[in-house]
Each structure stands twice: as C-alpha cells, then as structure tokens.
Amino acid sequence: MPVTIRDVARRLNLSVTTVSRALAGYDDVAETTRQRVITAAREMGYMPQYAARQLRRQRTETIGIVFPTMGTRFSDPFFGEFMAGVGDEASRRNYDLLVSVAPAGKSEQDNYQRLVNSRRVDGFVLARMRIEDWRIRYLLHEEIPFVSFGRSETDEKAPHIGVDGCAGICELVRHLVSLGNRRIAFIGAPPVLTLSRDREEGYRKGMREAGIDVDPDLMSVSDLTSAGGYETAKKLLDYDPPPTAIIGVNDLTALGVIRAAQERGLSVGEDIAIAGFDGIETGKHWHPPLTTVYQPVYEIGRRVCDMLVAIIEGKETIQIETLIQPKLIIRQSTVP
Amino acid sequence: MPVTIRDVARRLNLSVTTVSRALAGYDDVAETTRQRVITAAREMGYMPQYAARQLRRQRTETIGIVFPTMGTRFSDPFFGEFMAGVGDEASRRNYDLLVSVAPAGKSEQDNYQRLVNSRRVDGFVLARMRIEDWRIRYLLHEEIPFVSFGRSETDEKAPHIGVDGCAGICELVRHLVSLGNRRIAFIGAPPVLTLSRDREEGYRKGMREAGIDVDPDLMSVSDLTSAGGYETAKKLLDYDPPPTAIIGVNDLTALGVIRAAQERGLSVGEDIAIAGFDGIETGKHWHPPLTTVYQPVYEIGRRVCDMLVAIIEGKETIQIETLIQPKLIIRQSTVP
DNA sequence: CTTGATATCCAAAACGTTTTGGATATAGCT
C-alpha cells in the first residue's frame, strides 16, 4: 500500500537508481529529470522507508537516550528540559530520538545492550553521570559514539559538557556567608554521582575560604527529590543550634527543605536561608522565590546533541570537553 | 564488525534459516539444536539487527509520540509522568519509543507526516487533544493505529482514555461552595483543547447546581503554565469584590495563582481558596499544599500504550474508550 | 569519420533478516 521508490520510478519510466540519485542530489542526473522526480515524489507522498535505508547505509540516524525513573515517578523538570534541548537539536539535524525509560540498575544495562546489539541507534546521549560509570567503559569498548552531560572519572577524556558545580556552590556559600550565615548545612545526593562530589567540593571549598569548619552533622545525603529534601531537612532543623542556612544539591531538594522550614513556622529568607541548584522554572514561582545556581539545561541539551552528531558523522574539529560556568541567581529565599 | 545471523550459522554449520527459526521458537527445529543456537548466540552477543528485521516484517515495533514544546521550555511535569508510563509499558511489551519534540503548528504536522511516510513507527500515542483535531483525521485516513489521552470530537469513537474533567471540577466546585464560597473564579486554557471545554463545563455545572450565576468577569483563559496563571490571577484579584476562590484548569496554573495571591499578602487557604487539576507531585509539597483533582497520569500512560499495542497487533477484544473518574484531593490551599 | 569527453541513465549487488515451500532422512505401519 505505501508508495515505494519503485512506484515513483515506474510512473516516470525511470530506473530506481535515477530516482534515488535525483532525490539525493547527485549531479549525474539532468536538471529537468530531477524536477520531474521531485514533483512526482511529492505528489505521490513518497518518502524513503527508513528501515530499508538504514539497512543499506548501516546507519540509523537515531540517537538513544535512556531515562532513569525513580519508582513510578519521573518528575524532575530537569529531564524534561534536557530532553527538549536534545530533541530540538536532533530534529534540526534530521535525527530522531529513541527514548527508553529504565530504573537504574540491571534493567538499565539491558536497555543499553539491546539498543547497541540490535543497532537501533547511532549514538547515545548520557546524563546524570557517575564517578565510576560502566556506561562509558561499555560504549567505548563497543565503539559507539556518545556524549554526556556531566563528567565521569571513568574516562575524563570522554566527550562531555560539564557544569562547574564546584564553582557554583562555592559562590553560593560566599553569598550566604556575606549575609552573616556561619552554620550552613548541605544536603547532598548519592555519592556515586559526579554532581554530588563536585557540589560538595564547592561547599567545602566555600566554607574553607570563609574560615568556617564544617560541622559533619550539617552534611547529609538525600535522593534529589523534594520529598527527600523535606525529610532530610526535618532532621537538620532538629539540631541545636539549628543551621541558619541550608543548601540543597538541586532545586527539588531545596523546595522540600523550604516546606520543612515553613512547617516549623520559620520565615524562609528571614529566619533561615535556603538555596538550590539547577534553576528550574518552578523555583522562580515558589514562595518565596528560590535562590539557585542556574545552569542552562535546555541549551546544554542542544549542545550535547550537536557534539554527538558531529562525532557520529566523523567531523574532526570538535572540542571534546566543555566546562560551563553556572550563574548564581539570588532571590528571596536567602535575602528578605 | 557486528555479529550477524550468518556468523552464528557458520559457526554451528547450520543454515541461516535454522538459526532464525531456532531463535524465534519454531517447533521444526530439534531441541538440542535450539540449545546450541541459543548458547552460541548468547556467547557471540548476537541480536537481530532491527533495520533488517523491520524491512522484512514491515513492522517497526516502535511507537511514536510527538511532544509539544512551548517556547524553549518544556516544563510541565504532566508530560514527564505520562511519558514514563507510556515508556515503561512499551518496554514491557518490547516496543521502543520514538520521541519527537515539536512546537504545535506546522512543524508538528511535518513531524507526523515524516514519521508516517517513512514508516518509522507502528502507531502513535496522542496527548493534549483538541476538540477539532486534524491528527485524528489524518491518522485514520492513513490507517495508522493510535490511542489518545483525552477525547476529541473529530471522532468520538477513536480509541482513547479520557478523564472526566467535568465531574472532577464539578465536585471541586461543590467542595468550594460547601466552604461558603460564592464568588468562584475559573482560569481556563485555550478553548481548542478538549480539556478546556470539559473542565469549564464542570465549573458551570457545579455553579448551576449551587444556584450561583456565573459572573463572566470571573472566567478567563490562560495557557496552562504557572507564569500564565500568575498573570491572569493578578487581574482577577483586582476585581471588586475579588473572588473568594480561584480554580486553575491545571495545577501549574493554580501554582501561579497562589503566588499572585501571596504577593497581595493574602493567606491562601484562609483569605482565599485556590485549587487545580492534575495532582502533580509538586503540588503536594507546595506552600500551602494544593487542593487538586487528581488524575493518575502515569497509570493512564501505561494503559494508553497497552491499548495501542493491542490495536497494532490486531487483538480484537479491546475496549475502545474508557472514562476515568478523577479524585478530589483536599489540602490546605482551600481549607485552613 | 574517428576519438575523446561529457552528460545522462541504469542493471545488479548488497545490506541482514524472515518466510515460503520444499528436501531429506527416519520410523512406523501394512
């Protein structure tokens, strides 16, 4: 039923070869013929069937992205934004996006292997990198192109775009200190993640520069969700004396912290300062608006995709690693 | 370099046919042979190349989903959750998910046509349906399977899972009225969307049942974002007398409304009641927690995908339309 | 009138599967 290149060729009394080459823009087909082919193709609604083209070319023009789901929920706006960036750039370059959702762990690995072995994608976009990341080792070994959002120590030279979380948090600490805070708490993320280490390092660095000893009680680990931030903050607020400022490793965490503080009757921004990292849209509209370290996630998504396509297509002049400086955005959750 | 079925066959001195049939589970291959094939395939890391299989079978085992992006942002957690549901179910059924992001309009149409004409997907999942929806007409005409989240009047018998927005909002209005509210405002969404009409109808119905005339000034239209809700609410709060309750057509809108009210120094839940629709995670952690009409988006995603696969695979016994009753969740944004 | 050069076209192979329609061997039955 669907129209094939053969149908077009038959209708024009041309060979399949000529039709194919006309549409592909080769210059060994007469200009008048090309026009006839193009209009006929449009009229008949012909487009090459991808499976056939892929089989012949041995390329899929598809990039893969495996999303982590935590439990049944997948609510971090970070990912939506990132995917929008990757997707927009992909379609601009005539690539498609194959998205596969998987809980981290065994099934995540299955997903990568399946996509690789059955050659469904030309390359991967990776996110939420871990310090020790099997994905990098695996993809390098299989010689599948990839670009990651975030650095991993498994191979520092693996192509990626990173954000200087250390500098970002460090600046945030400076900001908090300048407001007179000295008991500053930090709620981190699972230590396997690179972002955890980077941001925690920024915290330590900022505290050191200010000449404040970090109180181990004020450092805890959560799970990047706002529910986690809420629970962790409740414990932090129980300490005596309680922290005067709390940094969440990401905005979601910080939003949970705000809720916990408000439940205690604290006025956020006056009685306690709270800040996050990411710059999600929601934070801007929160009550009070959230001070945060902003990273341009959508734009990074685009650039990651851009790099990946360049690698897939064998372009040479690509810069293999980029470090982006995030930007401190001060709102009312830290200053009244 | 990658291992093909031919490699496996050669190593075992079998024909390609037998290897294929052994792996596919046909019973005309000896059990011992099958075991040899299976272990060899595993050892060699063989998996059928999808392009080839697709070409032969004329099926892609891929389902398509075209995401709307508004501007550069794509922040509605609704979509993340929906996609997680669709994706989980898809992978359970050995389907992949081809996601394409497109601003609504011309480029959206291009996206559908491209995926259809180049036969990249076996079917589509549709969301955010419009009362008059060309997608339905188009896909019916092209005979491409699809299932939508939400009803459209373009073809009421098109397979879909809907949520009874009318009943949901109506119950919400009853709740607000029972608290003594009579000046209840409603912030809707673009009227082309089915959800706008359904929910607005629920609003009118609820008001009618309560014997309250709707004041046209208290009905306005926004864009489903929290920024839109914020701006719209500022105008509503200027009326004299101002509304004592505001319903947002979705949670994001309602969150914007809350911020606007708080900026005026109103205590949400006491001075004014505010509620939304969706039941996004964020609403639970908002300050104050948001009263909402909950719809199980993740679960609906799964079921939509489930239906779609059934249709693609020609199963007969599928129920073509389902209407789900949403659930009113009362939190402190309406009662102190 | 040859001889190249150039412009335009095309047949056939190849990509890696699945499926069709047997082929062969063995065993059981009369």
Added chain:
DNA sequence: AGCTATATCCAAAACGTTTTGGATATCAAG
C-alpha cells in the same frame, strides 16, 4: 518392500533502499 507420517533442516525469495561500475548517446575537436 512400499507407503505414510513425522522430524529436521535448508535454498531462495523478498523486504526497499543506496551504491558500484558501467552503458549509451551526444557533441566537439581533430
């Protein structure tokens, strides 16, 4: 022995492209 049924295997075709390596016609130059 001859026949049928069953178990096991396989060659070849087909899916729809792209690419390779010419083939043919036309034209200008000698």
